[in-house]
Amino acid sequence: MSQAFRSSQGGRIDRSRPLRFRFDGREYTGYVGDTLASALLANGVRVTGRSFKYHRPRGLMAAGFEEANTLVQLESGARTQPNLRATQIELYDGLEARAVNCWPNARHDVFGFFQLLKPFWPAGFYYKTFMAPSWHLYEPAIRHGAGLGVSPKLADPDVYDKCHAQADVIVVGAGPSGLAAAIAAARDGASVVLVDDKPALGGSLQYEPGLVEGLPAADWLKAREDEIRSLPNIRVLGCTTAFGYYDHNHLLANELLPAGGTSPRQRLWKIRGRQIVLATGALERPLVFPNNDRPGVMLAGAALQYLHRHGVLPGRRVAIATNNDSAYAVAFELRKAGVEVVQIADSRGGQPAPLAQAQVLGIPVTMTCAPTDTRGRSGLQRVELHDVNGQGQAQPGTGRWLDADVLLVSGGWNPTVHLFSQSGGALRFDDQQQAFVPHRLAQAGHLVGAAAGQAERDIAVEAARVAGRDAAANRIVRELAPVASTAQAALWSVNVEAIGRGPSKSWVDFASDSTESDLRLSARENFVSVEHFKRYTTTGMMTDQGKTSNVNAIGILSGVLGKAPGEVGTTRFRPPFNPVTFGAIAGRNVGAYYRPLRQLAAQEAHDAAGAKMEDYGAWMRPAFYPQAGEQESATIHREVLAVRSGVGILDYSPLGKILVQGPDAAEFLTRVYVNNVRTLKVGACRYGLMLGEDGIVKDDGVLTRWSENSYLVGTTSGQADRIVEWMEEWLQCEWVDLDVTVESVTTQWAVVMLAGPKAREVLSRLDSGIDLAAAAFPHMSAREGRIGDVPVRVARVSFTGELGYEISVPWQYGLSLWNALLEAGKPLGIIPFGIESLMVMRTEKGFLHVGSDTDGLTLPQDVGFGAIIDKKPEDFIGRRTTMTPDGRRTDRRQLVGLAPVDGASLLPVGGHVVDAAFKAASGHTQGWVTSSFMSPTLGRPVALALVERGRERLGEQVQVFDGGKLLPAKIVSMTAYDPEGERLRM
Amino acid sequence: MLKIDCPFCGPRDEAEFRCGGESHIQRPGPHDAVSDAQWADYLYMRQNPLGWHFERWLHAAGCRQWFNLARHTVTHEVRVVYAMTAPKPQVEATEVRS
């Protein structure tokens, strides 16, 4: 297919470099300098998408960010990207894209029958219809019919980067005003970052005719480009879209890099500016009238862009409908390019300034006239016009049809205030301009050009220079003064009631497929707030964030509600201004770089032993060590029995270790622990709990006193960093008079847990110089020694219920220690065991695991620390909360053991404990199972549970409810294994 | 993202910090001399002002020191950065917009 709509000359394209591309399965050609959109238009492709809800055929309606109809799935496989606007894709050779939301393609879409359902699909339809019993039941089917593009199924092969920068002045937008501001700021010595989404500078100068400061636009632009090249303090970021304006002038922008090659695919820029100058231009409003969504109805300004930027003619017979002067210039340029302009319908009365030139060119202009309907299969063929009065009401008996293949519309211009609104800036409705314009600034910066509501180019450029100098000098502007402008007449919608029709097909938001009748319906249903209208009708809720619809919607609501548009108000714009890929947001933090890897000192030995590594919070740790062909449960069974009957070792290095030192260390720890700390002697260990100030059990572990003023706090492995930070907070913010330092030494010491009745015998084979005899080195004590030159610390503690030692050496000796213990234990049948086996053993023994057996409501008295607290005289963190009426309640859930009555059924973790008489599935829960395992040692299941009044109910029979089933169980002691603790004292 | 001027390290991105909430809250004690109401007030009741808020921040990915600052809850302007032990400073009233 030839490029039938390509102009014979002009446009910033390279006609010597054709590009081949495919759209919806068909092959086309375009040129370097095209976007996908301009190339489609050049090839006469009119239907480029299907609408979101009703699958109505749609065509290109804009040329930039605001395109609401033409969303495509770009490429396929791992590099596919959904929902890109065709207007924002620079064409390249071999590009492949298809329209989203249609099947098999935009021309023939099987879901097109949806539009017949339109009368049954009003505003709030989803909320009203699909609620019983649950929205989630309907969602998959609806999403299939009304979905947009599909996300990639394969891993992204590309790399994305993040870059940080700072500047005295950031300028967003490289149109005439942005260029003037950036150059003025740089001339005054400021460092400047100039951000623009296009590859070339110039913005509207690329396509708008006329002079700038007496020079042809191209010459003026050339001079500015030369000037920028001569200023080393201006950094230009092209192909970079600023999408987020956050607190303290923090600007986020996304840079697209050329496909292929070795560079990253995109770069996410985080730029901090002392001042930010917004030169973001303006967006044109469509006109709202029946069937205004037919392919071929396009924004007038977009046609000008296609003509002069890309050398593409929008059609052959062009009609124009406008309520302002700007569309006349488009008519004149099209006429110059040889396009027949059959009619300008101007809704205003009077004699607009460009009327004379239109008459000179012989372009018919009809005043007080507006479109009221369109016709045409797969694209516009005819436009109906009516006379309208000052309120935009079509007058009966004035209708006539006009043949045209394109209708260019202009409903006026809105300053592009999205970033300004994100920054916290407040808008004001300007009656003169009939638009929301920036008013009060919340952050240090300026607005220039059309973004400030400034329509006169030369005046805007001069004002931008002043703003650039002000920004360089860091002058603060709080409020923008109104700019002088000619009076504009609003035409929020063409009212067709008087000619006996309704607004059910007068589209307001093309992207979300919502109409003027949706807005009117929601007003009838008593919605009042503009935020509610937006959500109920979904107007402005799609990925274009209502760039072409919001202000028209507010205008229509102002009429319906009888309020001025300024009183209706606007919704706050949120980032991102333009969609950003997840790849750019993730940057390099993917795969192995998702978070820093923490590796055990003896990792090499675990790998060699075939350990099954699993993610336990901050660390990858051996879960168990399966032998060839061995199932997980069999491995755990074997490991547990080996430890209970002989000896095993476990890599315990991730154990949190915090060194607490200083003259006030004991005082500090007394305030931190539930337990009595003052009575702890040098060389002794004590198991203790820490609470938050809310009384909830925060962490547990073993506290060791190594010397008079030096303690080692043990924490659970995932908590060490948080506990250090928490202790620092108390010391720095509350108890500033205490002379204490805290320091995390978790990764300074590698730790091996040695457990089992033969542990002492194994340890004695390493010459540490420590007397291991039970009397000299009893349970819950710690000793220092040396193995050769290496300092070693040994704590006799146990989390398995067996005789146990935790042996610490400097981290770099972790692997040597591991190997030495394995070697020493070989004659005794030593085995390595993993976390899963440890969890089984501690449950058999009834040892608490914070986070499993406690939750966000568990107080220390619930887990058996009531008596310890009673005996402690001092205050400690959280103590007062344990004494509140809720803390003293007698029906609190307490941690107890639970045994199945049949002696065989595993009680499900999370299963609810109910009383023996319980029948139905709804009712009062008395607690739940927190830990549960099949005990290899006892040959029956063991479980722990939080149960109401659990401790006074020992022996009582209850039931465990899970998934509709009830299992009889008995409340028993927490300690199923070795209740006397004899094995710990061996 | 706020820009916070750490008194020890200089201006840094908010991502390096952690907010510890309202500052200048006196911990009542000891436990046996505090009423339930006093304790609840200490634990849960916060100012939530429209205007200047005095709060404590930790430079977690930096010097790991806590300090206080005054932040405007509407504009997010950070006005005064001061030591943990310093008294609450006077901050001039600012026009509040919402």
Ligand SMILES: [Zn+2]
């Ligand atoms: Zn710091």
